[in-house]
Amino acid sequence: MxxxxxxxxxxxxxxxxxxxxxxxxxxxxxxxxxxxxxxxxxxxxxxxxxxxxxxxxxxxxxxxxxxxxxxxxxxxxxxxxxxxxxxxxxxxxxxxxxxxxxxxxxxxxxxxxxxxxxxxxxxxxxxxxxxxxxxxxxxxxxxxxxxxxxxxxxxxxxxxxxxxxxxxxxPAKLQRPAYVFGVQGVIEGEQGLALAGRIVDGIRRGVLSQAALGLHFRASGRAGELFGTIDLSGAEEGDYDPLDGACLSRLEEVGRSVAGAAVDFLKGEAGGWGGAYISHWPVRAGVRxxxxxxxxxxxxxxxxxxxxxxxxxxxxxxxxxxxxxxxxxxxxxxxxxxxxxxxxxxxxxxxxxxxxxxxxxxxxxxxxxxxxxxxxxxxxxxxxxxxxxxxxxxxxxxxxxxxxxxxxxxxxxx
Ligand SMILES: Cc1cc2nc3c(=O)[nH]c(=O)nc-3n(C[C@H](O)[C@H](O)[C@H](O)COP(=O)(O)OP(=O)(O)OC[C@H]3O[C@@H](n4cnc5c(N)ncnc54)[C@H](O)[C@@H]3O)c2cc1C
Structure with missing residues (x-):
């Protein structure tokens, strides 16, 4: 037909x-x-x-x-x-x-x-x-x-x-990719500059990798829920190529590992984050x-x-x-x-x-x-x-x- x-x-x-x-x-x-x-x-x-x-x-x-x-x-x-x-x-x-x-x-x-x-x-x-x-x-x-x-x-x-x-x-000019994930269980938690300061502190102490510098959170509009966004360089190993499966796979791996370490760290350090957990991974990392x-x-x-x-x-x-x-x-x-x-x-x-x-x-x-x-x-x-x-x-x-x-x-x- x-x-x-x-x-x-x-x-x-x-x-x-x-x-x-x-x-x-x-x-x-x-x-x-x-x-x-x-x-x-x-x-x-x-x-x-x-x-x-x-x-x-x-x-x-x-x-x-x-x-x-x-x-x-x-x-x-x-x-x-x-x-x-x-x-x-x-x-x-x-x-x-x-x-x-x-x-x-x-x-x-x-x-x-x-x-x-x-x-x-x-x-x-x-x-x-x-x-x-x-x-x-x-x-x-x-x-x-x-x-x-x-x-x-x-x-x-x-x-x-x-x-x-x-x-x-x-490759050097392409808009960089990003990894967005969902977090729940944050009750009146620290946000904005206070949270950014915590992340920088975690990097300085060697608990978080440098890639966590690209991470910020935004309220989703639902109680206790945030979205975390990690801006990635895409060039963790070689040039960034958004049409290459191997390169895209590295984005997924880096995104999940940075997100997981950051939420674990903030649970122990940031006010209101004690019950935080990652509630959803994206189906795919974001390509701009x-x-x-x-x-x-x-x-x-x-x-x-x-x-x-x-x-x-x-x-x-x-x-x-x-x-x-x-x-x-x-x-x-x-x-x-x-x-x-x-x-x-x-x-x-x-x-x-x-x-x-x-x-x-x-x-x-x-x-x-x-x-x-x-x-x-x-x-x-x-x-x-x-x-x-x-x-x-x-x-x-x-x-x-x-x-x-x-x-x-x-x-x-x-
Ligand atoms: C991290 C990030 C943050 C962004 N922030 C914003 C923002 O705040 N506000 C905003 O408005 N925009 C934002 N953008 C940009 C915006 O999200 C995208 O540019 C826009 O959604 C693209 O829409 P699209 O329909 O062109 O393509 P896509 O949303 O990429 O949709 C293409 C669809 O085609 C499907 N597809 C592809 N190939 C095949 C195939 N071979 N067979 C079958 N299906 C296929 C895909 O699965 C997908 O569903 C952001 C983008 C990223 C990555």
Whole structure:
């Protein structure tokens, strides 16, 4: 059976793409190697939505209409949080990965999407005028056929499989990975600077390794629960390569060993931490940047900093350039006047072949622009656009009409 749209990857971007396409009446199959949707926002325990709101002064205003706004509303209803919080010049929305999975399940069920979990796509090609995507599930190989494919794999997996034009920053420049884990049993425990001081003390005394310097904790919003995030260098043994299994395995090992030692240490030293325990490991360590498609347009960091708009914008990038090129914390660069730049249609269209769109953190942009567009609020927006683009292409309608169709469907980009 052939469907209209195959979406590869059910992260923020793939979820938005699949739901948007299905709501247009398309037959959609969503392929995902995990057992739930959300990607980094669930399987890697990333717990804040950034890029949902406009930057700068004033109350929180959604940057992109449609799916991003719907996700924000559903998340607030699910977590019971009072609203987004201001951090410097940006608004962020705390999200809980458990709620994200439940919301994604609801959205997928309501939209009538065929979802295939536990499925790793490993081959793709063109056959009889259709796209064929082969996936493996527990030693069985199956094939999906569709008129169009959205590559929302985060790593531009389809570009890898098709030998499509793509780029990746040099190892020393790549945004560093991080390991996020859950902790429970912390009752009115020390946090912030006091806790950071404890960790530094543990390193000075030789109880904790230097890698613990990259560790910080944030409240999840649930009683006694925190998320710990360890910013890693990724180069513990050799260059960092986010597409290499051996390198990724080292991230998992280092992340777990630093987390385990730190929580054991804090249990004995920090006030309110006596009952602390690690409650969940991520399914995968967090990767911020890897391979991206080379598209018909390549958005640059200078454009994001200039708040540049284009005639065919399909979404807005409402987050500063957030550089994580070392594991010593973020470096933020804000656009002129806090103006959101536009992401044009060509960023979702690989130079070749036809009939493929991309969304999320692997869209066509340079390393600097990716430092902004990778956040989940923006991934929802590019996913939404890619989903609608795929439907137009599947119906043989001109994709150039996408900006107007998006505006008619969801409202203007302002
Ligand atoms: C440590 C860390 C902290 C971050 N902090 C924030 C933050 O605070 N706020 C924020 O908004 N963003 C943050 N980000 C960035 C953000 O989480 C990601 O860039 C974003 O979630 C990417 O979404 P995506 O849909 O493009 O890709 P992903 O979330 O990576 O989803 C891709 C999906 O495709 C699936 N997939 C890949 N290959 C295959 C295959 N071959 N077959 C089947 N399925 C496949 C994967 O399993 C995954 O589910 C952070 C990222 C990291 C790593």
């Amino acid at each position: 052939s469907r209209d749209v195959i979406v590869l990857g059910a992260g923020s971007a793939g979820l938005a793409a699949a739901v948007t396409a299905a709501r247009e009446g398309a037959q959609v199959t969503l392929l995902e190697r995990h057992g739930y949707a959300g990607g980094m926002g669930t399987a890697s325990l990333v717990h804040t939505f950034c890029g949902l709101y406009r930057m700068g002064e004033g109350p929180p205003v959604m940057a992109n209409p449609g799916f991003p706004a719907e996700m924000a509303g559903r998340m607030l209803a699910s977590t019971g949080d009072g609203g987004p919080v201001k951090m410097g010049r940006v608004w962020v929305l705390r999200q809980h990965p458990v709620d994200f999975v439940r919301i994604a399940d609801e959205l997928l069920r309501e939209s009538g999407i065929e979802v295939i979990y536990h499925a790793e796509a490993f081959k793709a090609g063109r056959e009889g005028g259709l796209w064929a995507v082969d996936y493996a599930c527990r030693g069985q190989i199956r094939r999906l056929e569709g008129k169009t494919v959205v590559d929302a794999s985060g790593d531009a997996v389809l570009a890898g499989l098709l030998d499509g034009a793509s780029y990746q920053a040099e 940047e890897s391979r991206r498609w080379q598209g018909r347009y390549r958005l640059t960091g200078d454009e994001v900093l200039g708040g540049v708009r284009h005639a065919d914008d399909i979404a807005l990038a409402a987050w500063p350039l957030e550089f994580r090129e070392t594991n010593r914390g973020p470096k933020l660069r804000y656009p002129d006047g806090d103006r959101a730049a536009g992401i044009p249609l060509g960023c979702l269209q690989p130079v070749a072949p036809e009939g493929i769109f991309t969304a999320g953190r692997c869209i066509s942009c340079d390393h600097d622009a990716q430092a902004s567009v990778r956040v989940m609020g923006t991934c929802f927006a590019t996913g939404q656009a890619a989903g609608l683009a795929a439907v137009l292409a599947a119906r043989g309608e001109p994709v150039e009409g996408l900006p107007a169709r998006l505006e008619a469907r969801f409202g203007p980009l302002e």
